[in-house]
Amino acid sequence: MAKYKEIKKVNLIEAYKRMWPLVKPYWFRCLLATLITLPIGALDAVIALALKPFMDTVVVSQNGTTPFNLPLYVIPVFIITFTIFQSALEYASAYLSAWTGGKITQEMKKKLYEKLLTLDTSFLDSISSGLIVTRFDSDANTACSGLLNNVKTFTTRIFSSLTLIGVLIYTSWQLAIIAIVVLGSALYPVTKIRKKIKKIVAQSVVVNGQVLTAFNETYAGSKTIKSYNLHTYQRNKFFGILTQSFKLSIKNTQRTAWLSPVMHIIIAIGMAGAIWYGSYLIKSKTISAGDFVAFITAMLMLYTPIKNIGKNFNAVQLSLMAIERVFEMIDMEVSIKESKKAKNISTLKKEIEFKNVDFSYTDEKPILKNINLTIQKGQTVALVGNSGGGKTTVVNLIPRFYDVNNGEILIDGTNIKDISLSNLRDKIAVVFQDNFLFSGTIRDNIMLGKQNATPKEVEKAIQMACLDEFINSLEKGLDTEIGERGVLLSGGQKQRIAIARAFLKDAPIVILDEATSALDNKSEAIVQQAIENLMKDRTVIVIAHRLSTVQNADKIIVINSGEIIECGTHQELLNKKEAYFALYQAQFKHKG
Numbered sequence: 001m002a003k004y005k006e007i008k009k010v011n012l013i014e015a016y017k018r019m020w021p022l023v024k025p026y027w028f029r030c031l032l033a034t035l036i037t038l039p040i041g042a043l044d045a046v047i048a049l050a051l052k053p054f055m056d057t058v059v060v061s062q063n064g065t066t067p068f069n070l071p072l073y074v075i076p077v078f079i080i081t082f083t084i085f086q087s088a089l090e091y092a093s094a095y096l097s098a099w100t101g102g103k104i105t106q107e108m109k110k111k112l113y114e115k116l117l118t119l120d121t122s123f124l125d126s127i128s129s130g131l132i133v134t135r136f137d138s139d140a141n142t143a144c145s146g147l148l149n150n151v152k153t154f155t156t157r158i159f160s161s162l163t164l165i166g167v168l169i170y171t172s173w174q175l176a177i178i179a180i181v182v183l184g185s186a187l188y189p190v191t192k193i194r195k196k197i198k199k200i201v202a203q204s205v206v207v208n209g210q211v212l213t214a215f216n217e218t219y220a221g222s223k224t225i226k227s228y229n230l231h232t233y234q235r236n237k238f239f240g241i242l243t244q245s246f247k248l249s250i251k252n253t254q255r256t257a258w259l260s261p262v263m264h265i266i267i268a269i270g271m272a273g274a275i276w277y278g279s280y281l282i283k284s285k286t287i288s289a290g291d292f293v294a295f296i297t298a299m300l301m302l303y304t305p306i307k308n309i310g311k312n313f314n315a316v317q318l319s320l321m322a323i324e325r326v327f328e329m330i331d332m333e334v335s336i337k338e339s340k341k342a343k344n345i346s347t348l349k350k351e352i353e354f355k356n357v358d359f360s361y362t363d364e365k366p367i368l369k370n371i372n373l374t375i376q377k378g379q380t381v382a383l384v385g386n387s388g389g390g391k392t393t394v395v396n397l398i399p400r401f402y403d404v405n406n407g408e409i410l411i412d413g414t415n416i417k418d419i420s421l422s423n424l425r426d427k428i429a430v431v432f433q434d435n436f437l438f439s440g441t442i443r444d445n446i447m448l449g450k451q452n453a454t455p456k457e458v459e460k461a462i463q464m465a466c467l468d469e470f471i472n473s474l475e476k477g478l479d480t481e482i483g484e485r486g487v488l489l490s491g492g493q494k495q496r497i498a499i500a501r502a503f504l505k506d507a508p509i510v511i512l513d514e515a516t517s518a519l520d521n522k523s524e525a526i527v528q529q530a531i532e533n534l535m536k537d538r539t540v541i542v543i544a545h546r547l548s549t550v551q552n553a554d555k556i557i558v559i560n561s562g563e564i565i566e567c568g569t570h571q572e573l574l575n576k577k578e579a580y581f582a583l584y585q586a587q588f589k590h591k592g
Contacts, residue, residue: 018327019144022107026100033096036089105144111330112136120334121401122361130213134205135329142322167298171291172281175274179299182270186263196255200248201321207245214238220485274299336400336421343414344423348508348539350412351376352398357407359393367393368562371407375555377508380540382550384583385559391543394559395511398541399428429507431531433514435498437486442471443478445486445497449504457504464533465500466526467493492527499530510534512542547584556580 023030116136168176218225218234225234278295281287287295357371368390375381383391396402397409400416409416416424429449437445446461447453453461458478462468470493474480486494502510512531528549544550551570558566558579566579573580 018323019104019108022104022111022144023100025107026103029096029100033093033100036093036096039086039089101144105140108140108144108326109137112140112326115330115332118334119332120336121396122335123332125361128209128213129216130211131206131209133212134209135325138208139205139322139325142319143326165302168295168302171295171298172278172287174281174286175278175295175299178273178277179270179302182266182273183302186266186270189259189262197252197317198321200252200255201318204245204248204252205325207241207248210241211238211245214241271299336403338421339418342418342420342423344420345411345414345427348377348411348427351410352509352539353410353413354394355408355410357397357409358405359397359402360405361402366562368397371562371564373557373564373567375539375541377539378537379554380535380542380552382542382544382553382556383559384544384547384550384556384580385565387545389559390562391559392513393562395430395513395541395543398509398511399425399430426505427507428509428511429502429505429534430511430513431495431498431502431534435494437482437489437494437497439482439484441476441479441481442474442497445482446478446500446504449501450506453504461500461504464503465496465530466533467496467500467530470496495527496530499527499534503534508538510538510540512540512544514543514545547587558583 113136116132165176165180168179214234214237218238225231274296278287278292282289282292352375354371354373357368358366359368360366371394373381373394383394385391393402397404398416400421403417411419411424411427438448443458446458449461450457462471462478471477471480482488482497486497489497512535542550542553547570550556553570556566556568556570556573557564558573560579566573566576568576568580574584
């Protein structure tokens with residue numbers, strides 16, 4: 001089972017350390033986008049400061065002059081010009097942030113997708129499709145785009161705040177003390193947000209995954225829903241998930257919505273105090289009217305964005321938590337690892353051997369117990385027995401979809417854990433009961449077996465899989481689109497495409513996991529012929545419920561409750577009149 005490395009709380013600096021490898025290729029644009037925010041913030045102070053001489057020399061003195069005897073219209077023009085310049089910088093910063101954010105998100109999704117391709121089968125068995133989309137796609141969007149956009153906002157506001165605080169101190173250090181104390185009091189509650197929302201956000205991720213899973217299941221299971229009249233059941237189930245999502249959203253609002261109103265109240269108290277004390281300072285001629293107007297303007301410019309900083313800080317916290325979840329996935333330790341001394345094998349030369357193999361999916365329930373089995377090169381070995389006995393688990397261990405708990409599996413005397421994973425799986429072709437076909441054409445799906453196959457090789461695979469007649473009947477032939485998961489094909493057609501894919505792979509070991517059990521008699525006859533073609537000159541392991549399909553096997557293994565209880569040929573096992581005989585009698589008792 002895949003394991004997580006526990007990741008502690010991630011702050012802004014730690015987040016950027018983790019993200020630096022993704023940011024590095026685009027560092028210059030990121031830096032430029034950040035640097036542009038500096039003058040954007042600083043220009044607020046210039047506008048506030050410009051009001052001081054205007055008030056002192058033009059409004060209060062009413063002498064119609066300005067500093068340096070410039071025309072009266074200079075200050076308004078100056079403010080407009082600076083605002084236009086500031087707006088142009090804001091556009092440039094927004095564009096650069098969007099570009100770099102998109103690129104970094106793209107790189108993060110590449111890393112996550114690469115991780116998804118390597119995750120243990122046991123982990124994928126335990127997680128829903130909706131949660132996969134949430135953890136591997138939505139979290140990446142939140143982690144990158146949200147963080148970059150909000151950091152740009154924070155950088156702008158920090159430099160705006162620093163320069164505006166400079167204006168406050170310059171115009172009146174007495175009033176500046178009030179303003180800074182109020183500012184600190186307003187920002188303090190922001191530090192408490194993360195702890196309040198972390199648990200709710202974690203629950204929301206799971207519920208959002210359930211929403212996506214519900215959509216996926218409704219799409220994929222639409223026929224089942226219709227045939228069993230499950231509309232009401234599915235609707236109620238989905239509405240229940242939405243209700244849970246709504247409750248979590250309200251809880252999140254309850255724990256965060258108080259922040260902005262509290263900041264508004266604190267800032268209002270600060271503004272009132274500054275106006276009261278400022279009036280006293282003007283009367284005592286400690287400051288001028290221009291100083292006071294510049295101060296109030298700077299204070300308003302400082303406080304107005306601060307009042308909304310709670311929302312931005314909340315968004316940053318969500319981004320930081322998304323980063324935690326993203327790197328939790330990226331850092332996940334997989335149990336199916338390749339040995340540092342892994343070697344390649346050319347082909348199967350002698351045998352596959354199971355030695356004292358034990359296996360369980362969970363600690364509570366053992367699935368396989370002390371399996372000892374030898375499969376000689378060129379043999380066809382059938383695994384039969386009651387459902388849930390462990391037959392599929394046996395074959396899943398050979399390509400290392402799972403690893404054994406105890407014992408070992410050997411190919412020509414080499415433990416499969418010491419063979420390169422890609423090399424091991426190259427030597428095995430698997431035809432499942434329900435083969436997965438990808439969206440695209442018939443050609444695309446067949447050529448997954450060998451992506452550089454020649455047209456002649458593809459044609460031979462089609463003939464051996466008994467697909468030629470079907471493909472010739474199609475207007476577009478091999479280039480016919482089959483829909484998502486092969487929805488436009490029958491069960492027998494899907495199986496034959498999978499067999500053609502396996503035939504094209506030309507692996508020395510073939511695993512057939514109940515490849516015909518879901519087919520009708522006519523389809524089974526055609527698919528069985530394709531399977532017999534695939535089995536020629538190969539080592540084959542067959543799982544079958546229908547004993548008629550394995551009577552000619554070189555060896556039949558009966559597995560019940562995770563243990564091998566019988567082994568022999570069809571006739572030998574019938575003569576024993578034990579477990580296999582009972583299975584055979586149960587299937588053929590109505591036949592003469």
